[in-house]
Amino acid sequence: MIKKGDTIVNARTGQKMTFLETWAETNGTQLKIDCVSPASSQKEKSHVHPYQENRFTVSKGQLLFTTDGKEHLASVGDVISIPKNIPHSFYNADQADAHYIQEFFPALKTDSLFETFFVLERENKLNKRGTPNVFRTALILLNFKNEIRLAHPNWKLQKITFKLLAPFAKLMGYKAFYE
Template structure:
């Protein structure tokens, strides 16, 4: 599990844990993310029972929320309520630094470790492998739900059916890159 001060790397992006679930008794998770320009844009997703607060420290962050796109600059704050579809990215040209708080923490630090670790190790991407994605969708269903290309309820049903097969084939729901 992550500890305060641990840093994850993915390309030119970094994520540093400031306060973990253990530090806050599960109340929240706080990380600082340095997004490189034109960094990966996560799929549109929502969090079933979590609020997010993003304080833009440096640079700019583009946020698409509830079918509206807005650019936020240093000194501004973005709030995403539970179940609100959204995505965010750095539109460039400079790095964007963001303090990101997720309330309650649930297993979000484990989700970050897993997604960043698998991506850094080139073991996951937008196109697969299907069994790994299905297993993660099921394992982190309380933290994160992708909105498209299928409705989240369909993804959850499919992932529940495929998760046992994924485990039998050697996939795991947690991963931390050794780097």
């Protein structure tokens, strides 16, 4: 379980997250993370947070956001606020590390979601794009359905597919979250 002050590092991307406030410290109202993202050419998959606002405050470097199909370059001092259920992705397209504060309102289980992906990366259980196999994905995205969903295909189709795959994933020994 992630606690205030914990730092996790993604072995593949070098992304570092230090948790400043977790759901436990804020009674679930907020998650606040101090993040550093090295330069990268890999964009994350477009996704939505169906019940959360996601806010970024850039303190060093730049981040390139795609929000609802529109690109926006955020630089030092910029605050990007992404309302709930809006498709988005971001990455550091600059040469220097990007340093930013990322916040989620409400927190939900987003800290556990990040921990799950960083543990899977550390254990070499993600592909080159940072994605688990389809069976692990099914369990993880069903478990974190209130925190994150892929932007495409629509959620109803994802949910049906994931529910069909989940029993096989459990038989394979996969879990819905990792600590």
